[in-house]
Amino acid sequence: MLVALGGLAVVVTIVVWRASTTGNAGAPRVQKVTATSDYRQPALTVAAGTDAHAHHHHPGMSMDMQGAVMGENKDRLPQDCPQITEDVKVTVHAGRKYARRFPGLMFAYDQQEWNVPPCSRVTVTFVNDDDVRHQWMLHGLPKYIHPQGMFHLEVTGPGEKSGTFIVPSGDKTYFVHCDMAQHTEKGLKAQLKAGAGNMDLPSIPGLTATINVDTYPVGWGAGSVGMVLTAGFAGALLGVFCLNRAARRAIYRAGQ
Numbered sequence: 001m002l003v004a005l006g007g008l009a010v011v012v013t014i015v016v017w018r019a020s021t022t023g024n025a026g027a028p029r030v031q032k033v034t035a036t037s038d039y040r041q042p043a044l045t046v047a048a049g050t051d052a053h054a055h056h057h058h059p060g061m062s063m064d065m066q067g068a069v070m071g072e073n074k075d076r077l078p079q080d081c082p083q084i085t086e087d088v089k090v091t092v093h094a095g096r097k098y099a100r101r102f103p104g105l106m107f108a109y110d111q112q113e114w115n116v117p118p119c120s121r122v123t124v125t126f127v128n129d130d131d132v133r134h135q136w137m138l139h140g141l142p143k144y145i146h147p148q149g150m151f152h153l154e155v156t157g158p159g160e161k162s163g164t165f166i167v168p169s170g171d172k173t174y175f176v177h178c179d180m181a182q183h184t185e186k187g188l189k190a191q192l193k194a195g196a197g198n199m200d201l202p203s204i205p206g207l208t209a210t211i212n213v214d215t216y217p218v219g220w221g222a223g224s225v226g227m228v229l230t231a232g233f234a235g236a237l238l239g240v241f242c243l244n245r246a247a248r249r250a251i252y253r254a255g256q
């Protein structure tokens with residue numbers, strides 16, 4: 001009986017402690033996610049005589065096992081640019097380690113904003129430091145040059161890709177992100193400003209405020225309290241039951 005009471009005390013203590021720690025969800029927790037997915041594409045098997053690169057013939061697009069460059073434009077001037085004003089080279093890193101300074105985020109670029117002159121030719125070298133696929137995808141370029149107004153680098157990490165585009169004249173802010181599912185929300189969001197830009201985009205990590213802030217409310221009502229108490233009681237009973245059994249067995253063995 002003493003053993004059972006002792007066991008009950010231990011179980012109740014554990015249950016109460018668990019309830020107090022798991023119930024205290026006031027602060028958001030950052031889940032550690034291990035990158036187990038492997039996005040590497042399977043090797044292409046091509047029948048003899050077919051053009052293995054037929055799908056690579058879109059202008060401005062190249063693709064291989066390491067990733068892709070899409071919507072590239074090295075020499076076609078936007079209509080409003082009499083000439084290229086400057087050649088700008090930008091190196092961008094993406095990875096989990098850059099998100100460490102942003103609580104709650106999982107991925108980030110090493111920089112969240114880039115500034116280039118209007119009508120400049122921008123060559124981006126995109127380095128993916130992670131073991132998952134990341135993109136540096138820029139929106140808002142002229143659609144008569146870029147399909148869907150997009151320029152985009154994609155790297156099956158770890159590795160890097162480079163590509164070039166020419167921004168039109170005028171101050172404009174271009175949205176940059178990684179389009180892999182949830183990667184934008186998890187921090188891969190940035191902006192490129194031509195000239196002074198025309199706005200600041202929302203929810204850029206470390207730069208601009210979030211529109212929809214995450215909240216983690218704990219609804220402590222009669223229901224949840226009752227549930228914790230019921231679970232605690234059930235756990236205590238289970239503990240008593242198990243300890244009783246163990247004690248009986250021990251007594252039985254000792255008697256043999």
Ligand SMILES: [Cu+2]
Nearest residue numbers: 134178180183
């Ligand atoms: Cu990504």
